[in-house]
Amino acid sequence: MIIIRITIQLSHLATVVSTMMYRSLQLAGVIATALFTQSVYADSVNIYSYRQPFLVDPIFDSFTKETGIEVNTVFAKQGLVERLKSEGKNSPADILLTSNFGNLAAAVEAEVIQAVDSDVLHSRIPAEFRDPDNLWFGLTNRARLIAVSKSRMADGAPTSYEDLAKPEYKGKICTRSGKHNYMVALTASVIAHAGLDNARDWLAGVKDNLARKPQGNDRAQVKAISQGECDIAIINSYYMGAMLADEEQTAWAKSINLVFPNQADRGTHMNISGMALTHAAPNKANAIKLMEYLTSDKAQSIYAEVNHEYPVNPKVQPSELVQSWGEFSYDSLSLAEIAQHRTEASKLADEVGYDN
Amino acid sequence: MSNTDQSGKRLLTTASYGGGLTFEGDDARVSESATAIPQRRLSGWSFAALVVAAIVCLPLISVVWLAFFPEENIWPHLFNTVLSTYVINTLVLMVGVATGTLLIGVSCAWLVTHHDFPGRAFFNWALLLPFAVPAYVIAYVYTDLLEYAGPVQTTLRSLFGWQLASDYYFPSIRTLPGAICMMILVLYPYVYLLARAAFLEQSASIAEASRSLGVSRRARIFKVALPMARPAIVVGLSLVMMETLNDYGTVDYFAVPTLTAGLYDIWLGMNNLGGGAQIATLLLIFVMVLIGLEKSSRRNQQNYQPSASRFRASSRTRLTKSKSVAACLTCFIPVLLGFIVPAWILGGYTITYLDESLNQDFKKSALHSIGLSSVAAIAAVGIGILLSYSKRLHPTRNMKFSVGVASLGYAVPGAVLAIGVIIPFAAFDNTVDAIAERFFGISTGLLLSGTVFALVFAYTVRFLAMAYGSINSSMKKISPHMDDAARSLGHSPGTILRKVHLPLIRSGILTAALVVFVDCMKELPATLVLRPFNFDTLATQVYQFASDELIGQSAIYALLIVLVGLVPVILLSVRIDRSGELSTQAAPSETTRQRIILPTG
Numbered sequence: 001m002i003i004i005r006i007t008i009q010l011s012h013l014a015t016v017v018s019t020m021m022y023r024s025l026q027l028a029g030v031i032a033t034a035l036f037t038q039s040v041y042a043d044s045v046n047i048y049s050y051r052q053p054f055l056v057d058p059i060f061d062s063f064t065k066e067t068g069i070e071v072n073t074v075f076a077k078q079g080l081v082e083r084l085k086s087e088g089k090n091s092p093a094d095i096l097l098t099s100n101f102g103n104l105a106a107a108v109e110a111e112v113i114q115a116v117d118s119d120v121l122h123s124r125i126p127a128e129f130r131d132p133d134n135l136w137f138g139l140t141n142r143a144r145l146i147a148v149s150k151s152r153m154a155d156g157a158p159t160s161y162e163d164l165a166k167p168e169y170k171g172k173i174c175t176r177s178g179k180h181n182y183m184v185a186l187t188a189s190v191i192a193h194a195g196l197d198n199a200r201d202w203l204a205g206v207k208d209n210l211a212r213k214p215q216g217n218d219r220a221q222v223k224a225i226s227q228g229e230c231d232i233a234i235i236n237s238y239y240m241g242a243m244l245a246d247e248e249q250t251a252w253a254k255s256i257n258l259v260f261p262n263q264a265d266r267g268t269h270m271n272i273s274g275m276a277l278t279h280a281a282p283n284k285a286n287a288i289k290l291m292e293y294l295t296s297d298k299a300q301s302i303y304a305e306v307n308h309e310y311p312v313n314p315k316v317q318p319s320e321l322v323q324s325w326g327e328f329s330y331d332s333l334s335l336a337e338i339a340q341h342r343t344e345a346s347k348l349a350d351e352v353g354y355d356n
Numbered sequence: 357m358s359n360t361d362q363s364g365k366r367l368l369t370t371a372s373y374g375g376g377l378t379f380e381g382d383d384a385r386v387s388e389s390a391t392a393i394p395q396r397r398l399s400g401w402s403f404a405a406l407v408v409a410a411i412v413c414l415p416l417i418s419v420v421w422l423a424f425f426p427e428e429n430i431w432p433h434l435f436n437t438v439l440s441t442y443v444i445n446t447l448v449l450m451v452g453v454a455t456g457t458l459l460i461g462v463s464c465a466w467l468v469t470h471h472d473f474p475g476r477a478f479f480n481w482a483l484l485l486p487f488a489v490p491a492y493v494i495a496y497v498y499t500d501l502l503e504y505a506g507p508v509q510t511t512l513r514s515l516f517g518w519q520l521a522s523d524y525y526f527p528s529i530r531t532l533p534g535a536i537c538m539m540i541l542v543l544y545p546y547v548y549l550l551a552r553a554a555f556l557e558q559s560a561s562i563a564e565a566s567r568s569l570g571v572s573r574r575a576r577i578f579k580v581a582l583p584m585a586r587p588a589i590v591v592g593l594s595l596v597m598m599e600t601l602n603d604y605g606t607v608d609y610f611a612v613p614t615l616t617a618g619l620y621d622i623w624l625g626m627n628n629l630g631g632g633a634q635i636a637t638l639l640l641i642f643v644m645v646l647i648g649l650e651k652s653s654r655r656n657q658q659n660y661q662p663s664a665s666r667f668r669a670s671s672r673t674r675l676t677k678s679k680s681v682a683a684c685l686t687c688f689i690p691v692l693l694g695f696i697v698p699a700w701i702l703g704g705y706t707i708t709y710l711d712e713s714l715n716q717d718f719k720k721s722a723l724h725s726i727g728l729s730s731v732a733a734i735a736a737v738g739i740g741i742l743l744s745y746s747k748r749l750h751p752t753r754n755m756k757f758s759v760g761v762a763s764l765g766y767a768v769p770g771a772v773l774a775i776g777v778i779i780p781f782a783a784f785d786n787t788v789d790a791i792a793e794r795f796f797g798i799s800t801g802l803l804l805s806g807t808v809f810a811l812v813f814a815y816t817v818r819f820l821a822m823a824y825g826s827i828n829s830s831m832k833k834i835s836p837h838m839d840d841a842a843r844s845l846g847h848s849p850g851t852i853l854r855k856v857h858l859p860l861i862r863s864g865i866l867t868a869a870l871v872v873f874v875d876c877m878k879e880l881p882a883t884l885v886l887r888p889f890n891f892d893t894l895a896t897q898v899y900q901f902a903s904d905e906l907i908g909q910s911a912i913y914a915l916l917i918v919l920v921g922l923v924p925v926i927l928l929s930v931r932i933d934r935s936g937e938l939s940t941q942a943a944p945s946e947t948t949r950q951r952i953i954l955p956t957g
Contacts, residue, residue, distance in 0.1 A: 053900060074889055075884070075896075076887075077899075078623070078624055078881075079774055079884075079885035080885070083775075083805075083885060083886075086775075086783070087806075090802045092806060092889075102624075105627070106627050109627065177611050213531075224505070226505075227505040342625075343628075346621065346625040346626050350433065355611055355613055356441065
């Protein structure tokens with residue numbers, strides 16, 4: 001009986017739902033017509049973004065509030081450079097925002113971006129964080145750090161990336177996939193400094209020391225340390241801030257010490273998030289206005305506070321947490337040069353079977 | 357109606373050969389030539405079908421075209437390093453998922469259609485529930501549950517006093533077997549759905565005939581019911597295989613290097629889109645070979661269902677107590693693991709993070725998801741009907757080939773297909789723009805690129821295989837004598853489609869619409885790349901959080917996808933049952949009869 005009653009209820013529900021679906025279908029029609037003709041606001045700027053919206057939306061909001069210029073975004077993890085390339089000169093996009101240097105290099109190669117000649121950008125961004133030909137500009141910096149367990153690695157913690165390949169750390173290291181952008185960039189920097197063969201030995205050494213098959217993001221590696229699965233991990237600096245902001249994850253963050261690698265020699269490896277003006281850029285003036293705004297004190301301090309990255313603008317202080325880690329020296333080799341070794345680095349990961 | 361009587365008789369006689377339910381040799385040729393319509397009268401249908409097929413093929417052609425322009429030759433490197441790993445992992449994954457979904461899907465479908473046990477009516481539709489759970493979501497959920505830091509292992513550690521990972525053995529979820537299990541759990545409903553529909557469509561008279569001829573119960577399953585349901589099961593299975601091949605979310609999250617993971621790595625990691633497209637093309641060829649092999653293995657087989665007036669539903673066998681328990685468990689475990697556990701965990705997170713999540717505008721994303729999915733479902737079903745009916749009218753080699761290629765979109769990973777959509781759309785837009793500028797001095801800009809139309813198109817291309825497969829397997833079961841009879845009365849193919857075929861394949865159409873709708877709700881990679889400015893769907897919202905392992909914040913959107921996906925699942929499964937029962941009453945109801953019988957002249 002109960003089953004019959006449920007069935008009757010369900011068929012009632014079905015009628016209601018089908019009317020609802022019909023209505024939403026009508027609504028979809030309205031939405032479709034509205035969107036089919038792409039609205040081009042007189043005062044707007046359009047962005048293709050590889051960066052996650054929750055990081056940049058607060059900055060866009062304050063830009064709109066100050067200038068009245070509407071900011072429209074499409075966020076995707078891949079394919080935006082290809083979309084720009086296909087759309088060609090009619091592309092509605094003005095700015096490409098990227099989450100790492102690899103995306104910027106791909107955009108340069110695909111010839112979908114144009115140079116910006118702006119004194120404001122020059123004065124705010126140090127030379128090593130922008131393209132010599134003004135094709136792209138860095139916005140934030142992240143240091144690639146070594147995280148070690150407070151309780152189990154009090155002594156004898158590694159002090160350089162090279163240390164990670166030493167046999168004494170066998171079975172102690174956790175990292176994300178060797179094919180992930182951040183790992184590839186680190187390997188590329190090792191290639192740039194030490195040459196391909198030495199880099200291969202290094203990566204194979206790190207691989208031998210892994211406690212588990214590479215998996216998860218940087219945050220997951222810290223979690224693994226806090227749970228005793230491993231003792232050492234390689235992470236981007238801002239993940240610490242993200243974990244300390246989360247109730248559950250605070251405990252993970254508190255279980256580790258941070259090491260700024262290679263302070264005795266070339267300095268810590270850095271990666272940037274950046275921006276570029278697209279080749280089509282229908283709203284060029286607005287776009288440049290936004291690009292300059294993104295490097296302003298206000299925007300840079302939002303970056304610093306929301307995501308605990310290092311602002312590229314030297315006048316802006318990092319967040320309190322990041323400042324508490326102190327000064328450090330970073331690898332000053334140009335990113336453009338490191339980027340040339342990306343493909344080699346990715347192949348090295350295959351050769352040593354890093355992810356297997 | 358003598359023709360249909362004959363077909364019924366033939367089914368009876370062929371059944372006596374122990375499962376050779378075939379229209380062999382001469383018969384097939386006779387019926388084919390009779391169904392095929394003289395070219396000059398109906399070139400409209402084949403023309404329309406060929407044009408639509410060509411348009412649908414455009415993204416695939418783009419992908420293959422890209423494959424000719426790699427940045428560098430990837431094969432020496434792949435061959436020396438990871439190619440064997442990629443291929444072996446891919447094959448193991450496919451075989452594992454295919455076996456698992458086949459076992460669960462077919463056995464559960466057989467249980468609920470032919471047996472009576474407590475909870476049968478519930479499992480009948482509840483077995484479809486995992487279908488609403490996206491594979492990437494179930495992967496997140498089970499990792500959360502089973503990983504070292506998760507509640508299961510933590511409890512075990514505190515129970516037994518273990519300290520470290522090295523103190524005990526626990527299977528790791530982020531492995532190849534883990535990925536196989538995750539995919540089985542959410543993909544088996546494809547096989548279940550199609551197998552169940554096929555079992556329901558089998559008339560009781562066939563079972564009775566084989567029984568009266570002394571065929572054992574076991575042989576009735578393996579020699580009669582399964583071979584008759586085979587085309588439908590194969591459609592389900594090939595959807596499962598294609599879904600497995602194009603999956604990136606799960607294998608990426610579990611770090612299992614498959615060919616698809618390799619494709620993305622070559623495209624994004626080595627900045628070589630052409631090389632990636634070569635792997636995509638390889639996957640396409642692989643699928644084509646697979647489909648070709650299956651087809652040739654049953655080349656001489658064709659099953660027709662008896663006309664509606666002769667159809668009777670099979671009666672269900674009541675199970676004994678112990679067998680009932682076994683049947684219940686068999687049906688319950690997939691529902692528990694594939695739906696209840698993930699929904700429970702997502703529900704928990706949703707409550708924890710409710711305040712935080714409610715700030716987001718998820719009503720809008722839900723409307724976007726529902727609207728897009730509905731439109732795409734209608735488009736895919738419409739094209740599916742056009743293609744399968746045109747193929748029925750003109751079973752020429754050309755037609756078969758173009759229809760076959762048109763339904764390959766499902767085998768291409770989403771983001772790659774999206775690039776395949778962008779290229780022809782942008783080319784069209786830029787050509788129109790150039791012409792307009794040259795002759796009228798105005799710029800039309802981008803007309804189609806970056807609009808919801810591009811999204812609907814991508815969904816249609818991607819999920820056409822499902823719509824077409826379901827509709828075509830239903831349509832194939834209608835005896836060609838039906839067409840002959842109707843045409844001898846002077847009706848046009850359009851009228852025949854409307855009055856004969858569509859009513860008969862209604863459950864196939866509903867199934868198609870359901871599957872496409874739910875899959876569009878879950879679609880992620882193509883949506884991300886193709887969407888217009890400021891446009892979010894539920895899936896993109898889930899992704900934006902989950903990609904940063906903020907599973908708690910993404911839970912509410914994931915749960916919404918599951919819930920919204922559930923509505924049509926329940927709705928349509930109720931209707932499929934009812935339409936099945938309608939046309940199966942011993943004395944066919946007046947409505948059914950009227951629908952079949954055409955007015956003369």
